[in-house]
Amino acid sequence: MRSKKAGKKFWITIGSFDGIHLGHQRIISNLVENAHADGSHTVLITFFPNPAVFLKKIQEAYYLTTPEEKEQLIYNLGIDLLRTLPFDQELAKTRAREFIHQLHTNLQFTNILVGSDFHFGVNREGDIHTLESLGKDLDFNVVKQVPIFESKKRVSSSQIRNLLKRGDVKRAALILGRHYSILGKVMHGDGRGKKLGIPTANISTWQRKLLPAQGVYVAIAHIGKNQRGAIVNIGTRPTFYQKTSIRTTEAYLLDWKEDFYGKQLNLEFICRLRPENKFDSANALMNQIHQDIQRSREILTHVIKEKHLSA
Known part of the structure; x- marks a missing residue:
């Protein structure tokens, strides 16, 4: 040097x-x-x-x-x-x-x-x-x-890692001084979300960066110059896969109609809604997802006002 x-x-x-x-x-x-x-x-x-x-x-x-x-x-x-x-x-x-x-x-x-x-x-x-x-x-x-x-x-990096491993992104943000975020490229997944009427962005991130614990999160998504509220699922999708599958990160962008495949997507985690659960049927999962969307909109209302987002 x-x-x-x-x-x-x-x-x-x-x-x-x-x-x-x-x-x-x-x-x-x-x-x-x-x-x-x-x-x-x-x-x-x-x-x-x-x-x-x-x-x-x-x-x-x-x-x-x-x-x-x-x-x-x-x-x-x-x-x-x-x-x-x-x-x-x-x-x-x-x-x-x-x-x-x-x-x-x-x-x-x-x-x-x-x-x-x-x-x-x-x-x-x-x-x-x-x-x-x-x-x-x-x-x-x-x-x-x-x-x-x-x-x-x-305050330490180890403390933040421990919080993220528990899914406590809200407290991690207090120590970071900003929301914890991940950046990745939107890849094609199995298309299941689109078939259910809720298309999700399957995000490929740097494998050495720590992801929050498995669960469903409220987030702010940044794609190009656009920003949207989002629901993020980190997990193995147990409702559809009997055996433990590879953990994925999928985001549903509220009120987003455009194609996002191949684009870079940045997700800021606001809070954790719930753990990832196994449901008896796809319909039961869809009912829960609609509840998650409603709760996310309510939570994001204050964040959107502060950040001037549209959601």
Whole structure:
């Protein structure tokens, strides 16, 4: 990573920043505010894959943001330069002091802002005290960011993952500072929804991004420049399939008449209506779906007014 430029001063922060939740946002906004007041540029250093995914050999969906989503969110917060380091075996074995020495050689940063629980280096051997010691040696300042709490719990990416695994997208939104969302391409499914008079968009998403728990959700759908209220089913469609099938994500867009196949669809999750259930018949399922549509319209009324959506 070569970013050293003559005459430029840098403030940096380092971390995984998965999800860009309220805690991350506080760190980034404070970094930008202080650096720009000092006439310095800001650099955010992150990693891919996530160190936890690499070190723990995590195979299931884990990420709260795709690399592209994360980049956009970070730049939207005012960061001047984003550097994503490949987290591999070489980096995993790098000692804490060596890692900071390499960064400082390349950037000559004057300040580093991190959370008070920041750890780095092989086996997480480095902490805030290590940084402060290195700061004295290399002549940079260490700024500690106090954590943010929600319902007496420290805001963290792990907390959000746990909430999503329970389907609690509403509380996850409070910690993220925005609705949790997924982006995917609309693919052809089995056409069952269309035959029942409720055509659904079968969405193919990045397999490494975490989906909320199986169930039925109220959402806001973004397709091109259009926005609509939506009902989203995440699950295995047990009413039609006796054996456990592959989990799918299907969205019914309220008052949408146009073709959506092959298009990119972004879904913002508002709340969970109910778990995914197995019904005795297709008619029983349809009756429930119509109830879901009515409830969704009622819930979305307030959101639509705020976001000026049509539904």
